[in-house]
Amino acid sequence: MDLEQEVQKIFFEAFPTLKESQFDWNKKQKDYENWDSFAQLNLITLAESTFDINLTLDESISITSAKELLDCIKSHL
């Protein structure tokens, strides 16, 4: 599985009701119906545990789309 597929998988795991057709790399946090602060935390935890990385608090709270999460992960690998 490549990096992009891994990040997509994280999104589908963090948002179990998200359908494949609804996924968009540039879709923003406000457009997800259930991307609240705890979902943000779950997303970051999943990313950190999957790639064995540690995101800073600033990085964690600045991520508002799948694309931004992907870029952030890339910067740690």
Added chain:
Amino acid sequence: MNVITDFLQNSVNKYPDKIALVSSNQKYTYKELFESVKSFSSYIAKFPKNSVVSLLFENSADFIISYLATLHASCIAHILPIIISDENLLKQIESAEPKMIITTKQFIKRIEKIEKKNIEKFDVNEIPIDYNSNEKRNPLPENISYLLYTSGTTTVPKGVPVTHQNCVFTTKNITKILNYNETDVNILPLPLYHSFGLGCFHTSLFTGATLVLHKNATNISELSCSIKNNSASTLALVPASLTKILHESKDEMLNSLSRLRLLITNTTSLQTNIVKEYRKILKNGNFATYYGLTEASRSTFMIFDKDGKENSVGLPSPGVELKLVDSKNNSGDKGEIWIRGRNVIKKYWKNPEADKNIVDGWLKTGDLGYRDSDGYLYLTGRVDNVINISGEKVIPEEIERMVKSLSGIEETIAVGIDHEIYGKVVKLFVKKTSDSKIKKSEIVTYCIKNLERYKVPAIVEFVDEFPRTEYGKIKRFMLQ
């Protein structure tokens, strides 16, 4: 029977030549046990009544004789765990203020290091048993029989003085509910420095049964042989041993277990699959558990004889009242468990601060639980463990139970750690089984699927082992 020493006296009268105790290669009839106890107690009786005698022993006939001799001399048996650290050993001795410490060759050097005046220290084999005290003593029901210190997973250990009448009440309840009787052969591999093991021993003595004492439960094959060779009828094991047996045992042990009329375990919510497995294994026997604290022994009992109640710790024991109190002090079906009854201690040992937890006879246990519509009690966690995440109250034990149901997980502990945004978040420590290849991300994903979002751990850390107390409990506070 009003005091613990009556248990022995009564069984001697009824069954003098019956085997009371099997330990290592030693066997004692009730008469022989009584003679040893009397002889030994003549030395202890030189101390004033209600003096404390500290005992540091592994499970053995010597411990049982020393313990009963202490009670026979109307003294208080302060029972020390053998795995106690030097620091806690000294703390307990300073608090208990014994007149005498009795131990074995194995531990005498640890005892000799204690620099306290006016304490006699003895290797059990060197006590002058021909010492003769003419005073005939009988303890009173309200006298303290034994003193155990609680494990102190979150606080400094507290001394719990249990009276003879507390113990007699509890022993009668155990006997009645679990049908212990004189025909029983009870296998006991639990430490006698713990309320569970000690209660099993009292019950065997009370009923005039035979007790087969093991040092521990680590050798499953040995236990299996012991059940067969002694034609045992009951076995007591902690939940960790039950899990180990299911994982590691061969048909031989399972076959041995199938002969039992009773398998008893203690104070925890068991996983449904464990209960179901043991119900199958036991065939015609009962699988049971109880809920209690050293301060309020055997407050509920659960015999797993029907489906759907596998996670319950049962119904209140006869004569024991239970109420569930919420944070606003209202009583209902959910909240902190409070217990009142003759099994509950009146106060702690020289500890006015801890005594505040006993109000009008009600012991505030610090355990959280709920009752179902049939009155069955379920444990959910500890009051002091609750994590406040942005105003949401999280019981860490719920997360732990959920993650433990995953294959490849041996033990987990969830704690709250500081977080700049949420105040606290959950950090989960995980000990994997030796063959487990589970990944952290799989655990997080499982939590997302099965828990509310705020309960999902923000950090998962694998550990090789957890810090534990002398009683084997995990020191949760050290992980926070």
